[in-house]
Amino acid sequence: AIDIAKLRDLTGYITFDPGFKNTGVTKSSITYLDGEDGILRYRGYSIEELADKASFLEVAYLLIHEELPTQDQLDAFSADIQSYTQVNQDLLKISDGFPVSSHPMCTIAALVGAMSAFYSTDEAGDDEKSVLRLLAQLPVMATWSYKKSIGEGIVQPDTTVDYCSTFLQMMFAKPGEIYTADAVVSKALNKLLILHADHEQNCSTSTVRLVGSSHANLFASISAGINALWGPLHGGANQEVIEMLEAIKADGGDTDKYIAMAKDKNSGFRLMGFGHRVYKNFDPRAKIIKKAADDVLKALGVNDPVLAIAARLEAAALSDEYFVARKLYPNVDFYSGIIYRALGIPTNMFTVMFAIGRLPGWIAQWKEMRTNKEPIGRPRQIYTGATSRAFVEIAQR
Numbered sequence: 253a254i255d256i257a258k259l260r261d262l263t264g265y266i267t268f269d270p271g272f273k274n275t276g277v278t279k280s281s282i283t284y285l286d287g288e289d290g291i292l293r294y295r296g297y298s299i300e301e302l303a304d305k306a307s308f309l310e311v312a313y314l315l316i317h318e319e320l321p322t323q324d325q326l327d328a329f330s331a332d333i334q335s336y337t338q339v340n341q342d343l344l345k346i347s348d349g350f351p352v353s354s355h356p357m358c359t360i361a362a363l364v365g366a367m368s369a370f371y372s373t374d375e376a377g378d379d380e381k382s383v384l385r386l387l388a389q390l391p392v393m394a395t396w397s398y399k400k401s402i403g404e405g406i407v408q409p410d411t412t413v414d415y416c417s418t419f420l421q422m423m424f425a426k427p428g429e430i431y432t433a434d435a436v437v438s439k440a441l442n443k444l445l446i447l448h449a450d451h452e453q454n455c456s457t458s459t460v461r462l463v464g465s466s467h468a469n470l471f472a473s474i475s476a477g478i479n480a481l482w483g484p485l486h487g488g489a490n491q492e493v494i495e496m497l498e499a500i501k502a503d504g505g506d507t508d509k510y511i512a513m514a515k516d517k518n519s520g521f522r523l524m525g526f527g528h529r530v531y532k533n534f535d536p537r538a539k540i541i542k543k544a545a546d547d548v549l550k551a552l553g554v555n556d557p558v559l560a561i562a563a564r565l566e567a568a569a570l571s572d573e574y575f576v577a578r579k580l581y582p583n584v585d586f587y588s589g590i591i592y593r594a595l596g597i598p599t600n601m602f603t604v605m606f607a608i609g610r611l612p613g614w615i616a617q618w619k620e621m622r623t624n625k626e627p628i629g630r631p632r633q634i635y636t637g638a639t640s641r642a643f644v645e646i647a648q649r
């Protein structure tokens with residue numbers, strides 16, 4: 253137990269809030285989130301409407317430039333991004349130096365960090381070119397590590413098609429092949445990226461803002477965000493969900509056994525894709541994704557047995573006292589992996605897809621932090637070690 257009186261003597265009054273469960277660190281006008289009622293809005297627009305009607309670049313523009321673009325503004329924004337898709341070839345050499353077995357999150361974090369070695373950044377924090385380069389080049393670099401993992405050469409982006417179709421073309425075309433992305437696949441990817449585009453002060457976004465608060469450049473800050481996203485408790489959960497569902501399937505599909513394990517604190521097992529720091533009734537993104545998973549699988553004629561296991565697991569968890577009492581509901585990543593898989597995206601690329609989707613949000617949050625001239629982030633601590641000890645010479649220890 254914490255001795256409050258002693259603490260006060262040591263540090264004065266400070267807020268003790270491990271995991272920042274109840275600490276507001278900024279004022280932001282980007283994303284509105286009501287965890288009790290399951291509401292999510294980007295700059296006031298509902299996530300349901302944006303996912304249904306907008307393109308990913310339209311949403312990226314909204315997040316970064318605060319307003320929905322006119323057609324002319326969107327055309328100019330898309331053309332600007334397309335004009336930056338040629339990545340410096342020395343970055344490709346760096347990518348080639350990674351082992352084939354490298355997790356693509358490791359590769360893209362390193363490459364985005366390395367971008368600051370190649371491109372100048374604006375100290376004042378107003379780097380429009382860096383923003384465009386990141387939006388243009390992250391998907392390109394993401395496909396490099398996939399191509400390498402399957403022993404294929406890279407594919408240059410086709411800048412005549414939309415953002416999602418370009419990504420699919422770089423992933424799935426053979427070098428030199430003319431490739432047209434399936435419209436169903438491209439539309440589904442567009443929806444998934446929009447649903448992931450921002451989520452206020454989550455772990456990776458807070459990381460981007462914290463790193464940027466020392467006036468580290470945009471590339472360095474986004475690279476740190478990618479690393480934060482990789483963890484299984486955050487973006488890495490989408491990969492873990494599919495692996496968990498596969499393991500349940502291989503184990504005979506006994507979902508009750510895994511529910512029991514998740515409830516046993518000594519098992520070390522959590523139901524991946526369940527629970528959220530801020531949603532305590534439902535995650536609105538999960539609702540949209542669940543429906544999209546049904547639609548996509550039907551449209552593509554895919555019969556994925558893990559979808560049935562996921563539905564059974566969800567139903568069992570939602571009627572279980574443990575999950576009800578703790579308000580644990582499926583989160584955005586419970587069903588996203590099933591869609592990614594149906595679209596042909598390999599499991600180890602799932603979290604990379606999340607990073608591509610979250611990029612506009614990270615950029616918008618970084619810009620807001622710099623524009624508002626926020627101070628350097630520097631949390632306090634409660635020291636629990638020895639107060640004062642006499643140094644002991646090494647020979648006497």
Ligand code: ACO
Pocket residue numbers: 271484485486487489514515521522523524525526527528529530578580583584585
């Ligand atoms: N399975 C089983 N029990 C769980 C789960 C789970 N997935 N999530 C939380 N709990 C339990 C905890 O053991 C704890 O129980 P207790 O009160 O008896 O000790 C209680 O629910 C509260 O959990 P916390 O870990 O304190 O909640 P927190 O807000 O810190 O964590 C988190 C949220 C990290 C998302 C957590 O629910 C989790 O680990 N989920 C699985 C991983 C996952 O899906 N992450 C993706 C999040 S969404 C995203 O990043 C896009």
